[in-house]
Amino acid sequence: MKKEVMAPLAAFVLPLLLSACSQHVPSVSTSAPEATGAARQFVARGNEPFWTLKVNGDTLAWITPDHLEGRQLHADKVVTGDRTTYTGTDQGKAFSLVIEPKPCTDSMSGETFSHTSTWTYAGERNSGCAGEGS
Numbered sequence: 001m002k003k004e005v006m007a008p009l010a011a012f013v014l015p016l017l018l019s020a021c022s023q024h025v026p027s028v029s030t031s032a033p034e035a036t037g038a039a040r041q042f043v044a045r046g047n048e049p050f051w052t053l054k055v056n057g058d059t060l061a062w063i064t065p066d067h068l069e070g071r072q073l074h075a076d077k078v079v080t081g082d083r084t085t086y087t088g089t090d091q092g093k094a095f096s097l098v099i100e101p102k103p104c105t106d107s108m109s110g111e112t113f114s115h116t117s118t119w120t121y122a123g124e125r126n127s128g129c130a131g132e133g134s
Contacts, residue, residue: 042084042099044117046128047108051119053097060086060097093122104129 045052052063054070058077061070073095075086086097098118105112106129113129120126 041133042115042117042130043133044097044099044115044119044128044130045106046117046119046126047106049126051126051128053117053119055086055097055099058086060088090121095119095121099130 041057042055043052044055050065054061054063058075060073060075062073063070071090073088073090075088075095075097078085078087082101084099088095096119098120099115100117101114102116103112103114104116111129113131115130115132117128117130118125119128
């Protein structure tokens, strides 16, 4: 195919593949990880723009169509009641990920999740869903 056709096609197909790959995120957990002493891990994601954040302790792996391998971000974690907030800076740009235990339905796949998520980077706010998992 010609280059003029491939670039727009790739821009359309890549987000769909990213979304399809991230649909296998565990969504609901009935156990309480804090009660067993284990750190709570989340996977948050959103559509338009497509993004996924895999939380592992104080590290967020930020996955986008432009960065499929994920960018590692160091975050400070604050738990207030049921709300968990991760904050930090990346190259001078502030970010935060807020996860709350409110039911959420993915706007593209229709998949349900146990939590809502809000990802803010450099002032740009994006809403999505989240589930406990690794």
